[in-house]
Amino acid sequence: MKNPIAQGLITIVLFFGTWFILAQIDWITVFRVQRVTDRTDEKLGKLLWEMIQESEEENVNPFVINSVDSIVSKICSANNIERQLIKVHIIEKDDINAFALPNGHLVINSGLILNSDNQEELSGVICHEIAHVRLNHVMKKLVKEVGLSVLISMTTGNRGSEVIKETVKTLSSSAFDRNLEKEADIEAVDYLMKAKINPEPFANFLYKLSDKENEATKYLTWVSTHPDSKERAEYIIEYSGDKKIAYEAILKSETWDKLKEKLME
Template sequence: MDSLVTHLCDANNISREDLKVHVLWNSEINAFALPDGHLVIYTGLIHNAENQEELAGVIGHEMAHIELNHVMKKLGKEIGLSALIAMTTGNVGTEVIRETARTISSTAFDRSFEKEADIKAVDYLLKANIDPEPFGKFLHRLSDSESELSKYLTWISTHPESKERAKYVRKYRQGKGINFKSVLSAETWKAIKEGVGS
């Protein structure tokens, strides 16, 4: 994971030191951004990604939420300014922290934030020479309500209109022919998938 995240950061002039990546053992297909540059990735997402480009797209999307300050904007709207101020001053109880984490991981950003994060993720991928097409395919594939994975699709349920988003991700990528390359070797990707598959 560090190789993918570092590659995206380096290619896009994002401080890797300011981004704290957490991989959690959980079968849900999910990733989300938290305040102060925390990025949470569930092993279920890694296990169910068909390739590293799909995973890089989701990581880029969540990085975009952090870089575009969507996390704090959402918190201000969802939990209120007073709780936000209490969090920044350190004068906050565990219940507020618990509610904050629940809010961020289980509810969607505004549609405009989602589109902005999608487009920014595609830009991140292009600058890193990673093909964004699989990210669009990922959105389309996992948004299918008939999917046997649907009960695990937390990321999709908190990111609505995924098929529509897949279309504009693919459209935005068109005409941007770049010499795409893999960040991880095939052996490393296989080892990662096997490592989270149990």
């Protein structure tokens, strides 16, 4: 039989040991930093998007906006993500690219939509970028590569436009850490399957881009910011497995075709 006295002593030691460790943490500072980070996230997202608006043409065609919004809304609804937290912007740019900004801003280039063979490929990329937002990868990347103090100073007007431009460039044309990329891929597959969207086309999209990874072209921005496309495609296929899901299209085929037509006008 176990000694109840010894068990009691162990419990007491563990309790006070845990209490001592937690007591060493300055929780006020921790929560203050979190509040500062949250406020910075909101202000920074607005600031960076306004910078992009100044240099790029945003697509405001109602049909284009509503079509893409249907995809995003379905993904959010199926995954219990507050739709209003994802702010979608479509810009007229040939680069095959999409990227996330702080505070849930999701920028999608028209070139990505036009070079997606089907809506499932586009949905996969959208899910991947939403995952970066939901997993807080965007701010983690900026804090690591730019620094929290610089980010805070930007939101208080103490940094010039060149710093803001470089920050936008960091998010739109430089890669995330390999572990963060894989985490976002896996999360994206979960989003897709819960929304009853076949994840295989997303893997095929990565296979397609992997064939062009060695091509020197400005149009393959998403390749340079998301390297190792073939390896990623393989573990997406492996992770999604043979789950028995009745996949459904979000957009009607004629809506998808018309979306592309509108972007080419």
